[in-house]
Every structure is written in C-alpha cells, then in structure tokens.
Amino acid sequence: MKKAQSVGLIGTGSLTDSPLTRFWGLPERLGPVKSASYRVASRIANMLRAGRPVKDYAEFESCDLVLVYVPEETVPEVVSEMVSAGISWRGKAVVLLSTWLDSGELHQLSVRGAAVGSICPIPGFDDERYLVEGDPLAIRRLKSLVENRERRAVAVERSLKPFFLAALTCTGTLLFALLHVAYQSLHLARLPPGLSATLLERQLTRTLRSFLKGGRAYQAPRELPRQLRALSGANPELAHYLQESCHLASRLMSSRPASRPMEKSRAV
Secondary structure, three states: OOOOOOEEEEEOOOOOOOHHHHOOOHHHHEEEEEOOOHHHHHHHHHHHOOOEEOOOHHHHOOOOEEEEEOOHHHHHHHHHHHHOOOOOOOOOEEEEEOOOOOHHHHHHHHOOOOEEEEEEEOOOOOOOEEEEEEOHHHHHHHHHHHOOOOOEEEEEOOOOHHHHHHHHHHHHHHHHHHHHHHHHHHHHOOOOHHHHHHHHHHHHHHHHHHHHHOOOOOOOOOOHHHHHHHHHHHOHHHHHHHHHHHHHHHHHHHHOOOOOOOOOOOOO
C-alpha cells in the first residue's frame, strides 16, 4: 500500500535554485501543489517529479505540513488566501522558505492553530546546513523532510532569526563596503590589482583568525589622521566613510563587556 502523502506545496516562480529540489524526503511525500494558476502548478510538479497540481486550497485539508515558496513581496497576499480558504489549520505545520523572512509572516495562520516556521540554507555550507526556526512541531516535521546523512538542520526559537540575519549583514553587505574602501585605497597607492586582491584576502584571513582565537583585543587604527588627509584629497567620500566607520567601531568596542576567547568547536 502506497504511503499517504502528507506534504503540500504553495509555490510560484522558478525552482531551479530552490532548496525544494534537494529535500530528500519531498518526492515521496509531496501531495497537492498549488500556484497562481493550474498551469504553473503543473509545471512545478513536473519539475519536482512529484506531487499533483490542484486548483483549490481544500486539497490541503489532509496535509500535515505545508511549504510556502513564493516571492517575498507576495507572502502577505498568499497568507491571506490561506486564512480565507475555509480549512482548519489547527495541528498543521506551515513553513516559509525564505532567507530574509521568518515565521512572523505567518502570524495569521498561527493564531488559527497552525505551527509555523521558516527555513533557509546557511551560506557557505554547500547545501549541507539549513537554519530552521519556529514552533517545535513545525521544526520537527521539517527536519524529517530535510535531514539525511549529509544534510542537517540547525534549529533556533521563534523570533531569533533576525540575529542570524544581522550576522549575514555584517559579513556581507557591510563588509563589502569596507572591502570597497580598502581596494580603492590600494588602487590609489598604485598597487597592481593582483597584489591588491591577494593582500585583501590575507588580511581578512589574518583578522578572522585573530578574532576567533580571541588572542588580540580591538585596537584603534594607527595613524588614522594621516590616512584621512590623504584620502580626503583623492576621494572625500572614501575618507568620510572610513572616518565614520572608525568612530562607530571605537564606540562599539569601548562599550562592549569583556569576553572570553571563542572556544574551538566542531562545525554545526
């Protein structure tokens, strides 16, 4: 007897790079697939080689877990449709696939009895680690769909994902801007591009190792006024960014409590 399907999917857009294509338990358990149109739902089911396209949310009545993979700007509209669908969400788990959104976007379903959560790949782990957050039931059901011998899901409580995102912002967007200033400064110093790239890479590695070992406390930049005078003459915008960054860094690091060196541990 074939195992009853227990997972539903609400999805739109391209699934080429979607984590859905790598959830090992999905092909066997996927049932109803709903999208903006029946044609799109059919295309998604064909791409996943699993599930069946449906036209109505009523088909999700028997699902234990419902995955939502839609453009972030359409999440409120989709959630409103789900709430108005006329089915019981009590006891169901609803999980949003999104890097930047979390289970808070599913609040309307939560107050109607659904266990809610979200999932996203953790950058740098080659699809072997995922961050999941939300209600315990949602996390438990999601883990059974995602985890296998090679793949693990790291769980955090609801409302804690923004701290994870703050780390991504610091090591992504903000670091990119600092690297831009550094590279432009090396260009003004007339260093060859290849050497500049190598220097930046080694300096980043050196700083990261020092931070992780906790062996060297934060030190204020040396000879900063000379640097700022030189940059002001060549590119005032770079000088202003460096000056403000150093000022904020000094305030932050002088006010932080003393911390112990970071302990070495196995990767999650």
